Amino acid sequence: MPQVHEAATHAFWLAGRQATGEATFDVSSPWNGRLVGKVSVPTDAQIEEAVAAAYAVRDAFAATPAHVRAAALDHVSKRLVERTEEIAQLISAENGKPIKWARGEVGRAVSVFRFAAEEARRFNGGEAQRLDTDAGGAGRLALTRRFPKGVVLGIAPFNFPLNLCAHKIAPAIAVGAPIILKPAPATPLSGLLLGELLAETDLPAGSWSVLPVPNDRMPALVQDERLPVISFTGSDKVGYAIMDSVPRKHCTLELGGNGAAVVLADYASDEDLDWAANRIATFSNYQGGQSCISVQRVIADASLYDRLVPRIVAAVEAQVTGDPSDDATDVGPLVSEDAAKRVESWVDEAAQAGAQVLTGGKRDGASYAPTVLADVPAGVTLSCEEVFGPVLTVQKVNGEAEAFAAVNDSKYGLQAGVFTHDLQTAFRAHRALEVGGVVIGDVPSYRADQMPYGGVKQSGVGREGVRFAMDDYTYERVMILTGLAL
Ligand SMILES: NC(=O)C1=CN([C@@H]2O[C@H](COP(=O)(O)OP(=O)(O)OC[C@H]3O[C@@H](n4cnc5c(N)ncnc54)[C@H](OP(=O)(O)O)[C@@H]3O)[C@@H](O)[C@H]2O)C=CC1
Numbered sequence: 001m002p003q004v005h006e007a008a009t010h011a012f013w014l015a016g017r018q019a020t021g022e023a024t025f026d027v028s029s030p031w032n033g034r035l036v037g038k039v040s041v042p043t044d045a046q047i048e049e050a051v052a053a054a055y056a057v058r059d060a061f062a063a064t065p066a067h068v069r070a071a072a073l074d075h076v077s078k079r080l081v082e083r084t085e086e087i088a089q090l091i092s093a094e095n096g097k098p099i100k101w102a103r104g105e106v107g108r109a110v111s112v113f114r115f116a117a118e119e120a121r122r123f124n125g126g127e128a129q130r131l132d133t134d135a136g137g138a139g140r141l142a143l144t145r146r147f148p149k150g151v152v153l154g155i156a157p158f159n160f161p162l163n164l165c166a167h168k169i170a171p172a173i174a175v176g177a178p179i180i181l182k183p184a185p186a187t188p189l190s191g192l193l194l195g196e197l198l199a200e201t202d203l204p205a206g207s208w209s210v211l212p213v214p215n216d217r218m219p220a221l222v223q224d225e226r227l228p229v230i231s232f233t234g235s236d237k238v239g240y241a242i243m244d245s246v247p248r249k250h251c252t253l254e255l256g257g258n259g260a261a262v263v264l265a266d267y268a269s270d271e272d273l274d275w276a277a278n279r280i281a282t283f284s285n286y287q288g289g290q291s292c293i294s295v296q297r298v299i300a301d302a303s304l305y306d307r308l309v310p311r312i313v314a315a316v317e318a319q320v321t322g323d324p325s326d327d328a329t330d331v332g333p334l335v336s337e338d339a340a341k342r343v344e345s346w347v348d349e350a351a352q353a354g355a356q357v358l359t360g361g362k363r364d365g366a367s368y369a370p371t372v373l374a375d376v377p378a379g380v381t382l383s384c385e386e387v388f389g390p391v392l393t394v395q396k397v398n399g400e401a402e403a404f405a406a407v408n409d410s411k412y413g414l415q416a417g418v419f420t421h422d423l424q425t426a427f428r429a430h431r432a433l434e435v436g437g438v439v440i441g442d443v444p445s446y447r448a449d450q451m452p453y454g455g456v457k458q459s460g461v462g463r464e465g466v467r468f469a470m471d472d473y474t475y476e477r478v479m480i481l482t483g484l485a486l
Pocket residue numbers: 155156157158159182183184185186215218219222233234235236238239242254255256257291292386387388
């Protein structure tokens with residue numbers, strides 16, 4: 001069985017090579033407090049060195065042949081496959097994520113790098129447009145290709161310590177944009193391990209760095225004019241603070257959500273309700289609910305509400321909680337005891353305001369029991385904010401229009417799931433729901449890594465998903481050829 005590098009001091013990656021700074025911080029398991037590793041913190045001079053190197057290499061990197069970038073991406077993908085078990089254990093140890101979900105995350109990162117390799121080979125063939133549609137354009141042709149906007153600053157959160165780093169790095173390499181990645185301080189080890197794999201490639205020095213920069217030194221990096229693109233995943237509070245502080249930069253913000261699963265009247269057979277209940281229970285609790293597309297709100301038609309809710313409660317109670325390293329565990333701890341205390345306070349607030357706790361509602365250290373609430377009053381925090389914990393609310397509605405209005409009654413708009421068999425309803429949902437993605441016949445928590453992913457309203461701006469992030473990191477530059485025999 002491969003071993004996680006216990007309590008080793010992890011160097012960071014400065015312009016493609018390992019380096020250490022003057023200080024370190026500890027990374028501990030949220031499950032048992034065990035020290036998982038120590039991480040070296042870059043000094044100001046080292047951060048400057050990484051930025052200067054990325055800036056200096058930007059033109060050369062953009063001009064790298066596609067096969068070089070694709071080969072590097074393929075290499076990382078293959079090495080992730082080879083080291084899957086070790087990396088899954090690392091994710092599980094630093095994040096508290098159950099090992100089966102951690103293995104799934106590594107599998108997704110394998111795909112992200114593979115998709116990026118494929119896209120790198122296809123990217124920028126150019127698009128020709130004849131301009132002789134008017135007399136003034138006779139003999140003229142526009143050739144449009146995309147070029148990097150510049151060095152990318154990627155900021156990743158703790159909930160998918162590997163794959164959300166992959167979603168920043170892989171598209172940047174695919175387009176030839178240098179990237180400086182800041183992993184989340186709670187879970188930096190997976191992002192640093194990605195550096196090990198990148199260091200095995202022929203990518204030019206300076207084209208990538210992984211720097212665990214403390215937050216108090218982030219504003220300077222965010223303001224740095226040599227980094228014109230910021231790709232951030234995390235809370236709306238921090239994301240918008242960053243964007244507001246640099247209004248002239250290109251910011252992609254992938255922020256929170258309070259994902260809704262709608263169960264409509266036609267989804268009423270016993271088989272339908274069992275499927276919906278099981279999917280809802282699984283995906284309100286996966287990664288302890290710490291995914292911005294986890295199910296937070298169930299919006300069920302009144303005609304089936306009384307048959308659905310007991311099934312959901314039973315399926316939630318069947319979730320296996322406990323040690324994240326155990327293959328059988330479905331739900332582990334949250335990222336920290338503070339996070340679990342916050343979830344506890346929101347559930348307690350809702351209960352005091354009249355909500356019924358149908359199951360769960362208990363905390364043990366950093367672990368919070370999978371929880372279902374009904375009759376949650378509109379004004380409480382749980383009704384308005386992203387809970388980011390293993391908690392779901394159930395709500396009764398009359399008909400499709402009321403259900404869709406309830407989904408849209410949120411400041412967030414990331415993804416929604418609609419359980420229906422009706423094609424017309426599916427199209428109406430697609431048109432009516434103010435979200436970045438509508439999943440028909442399943443929960444909102446489905447993300448394929450190659451599809452466009454991102455939100456509207458407070459859920460963010462811009463799209464990730466390999467090709468879409470590549471578009472985001474680049475801009476169109478047109479070349480007009482003249483005097484041609486078109
Ligand atoms: N959309 C999503 O997937 C996510 C949503 N969230 C939501 O956010 C809540 C809080 O989680 P949290 O991890 O604190 O999320 P944050 O938004 O605070 O953190 C996300 C990333 O941004 C970093 N960061 C924090 N402050 C700054 C800053 N001023 N400048 C640059 N980078 C900064 C964080 O580092 P550091 O950890 O040191 O603060 C981390 O790497 C969650 O409960 C959840 O509701 C969180 C994570 C992901």
